[in-house]
Amino acid sequence: MKYLFGAPGTVSGLLLRVGQCLVASASIGAMASAFGFSNYTAFCYLIASMGLQVLWSFGLACLDAYALRIKRNLQSPVLVSLFVVGDWVTATLSLAAACSSAGIMVLYAKDLNFCRSQPQIPCSRFQISIALAFITWFLIAISSFIMFWLLASV
């Protein structure tokens, strides 16, 4: 078993998963509390993608905690392949969701100047949610690289 930072079944891996879970939940919270988000397909997709991320990271956090408790090795090729596929899929979906929402936000805030002229649009909440989605993507990208590295060297 390799004690790489963030590898499955290590304390750093568990912390990384818990971090992903918390930031993604905060992103969902900020978006869901913004009035009128459901009028935008991209913002609904952001919530769906962050929801999937929470489920995936929470599942792996539980697995990491269990492995740490019973001191079990999680780094078999089959398990690591599964983690790699899941991590890459959720990472790509998170980046896609964050970027499509950011595209709309830049359009509203900069190109059309709606954030100033139409104060009923909760721009700041949207922006906080999108920023948190980007942080989630960054954290899951770290996990994805570590998993891929582990798989290639297993």
Next chain:
Amino acid sequence: MKYLFGAPGTVSGLLLRVGQCLVASASIGAMASAFGFSNYTAFCYLIASMGLQVLWSFGLACLDAYALRIKRNLQSPVLVSLFVVGDWVTATLSLAAACSSAGIMVLYAKDLNFCRSQPQIPCSRFQISIALAFITWFLIAISSFIMFWLLASV
């Protein structure tokens, strides 16, 4: 030297790079020929990102062709690390550009129904350009995975 599909210095690698170059150029062409694209930050960013992709892929295609001609091995750890970093950076930028533009397109075509109500917006050209950007991302993602795999097993 490994003869992995798409590895640097092989015929498949050269074809993959040429394909990236062509599709990215077509995406730029479709976007630049659409009237009024410069009013949207995301569409300008798409052109910038695809331009960077063309430069990177063209450079590597030339390098592949040169290596094939003089039968030189390009798979040293230093060179492969450079390819990995470049490929991952351009792949992430391409996906971000394609998704942010797609976010705006979904907003216009579905949420606000502008494509029907305002026929002066060249929706179909924007859509073609975005679709080509996604294809470019897919091709560069293949290269990125191959390079990362090579680096981990060099």
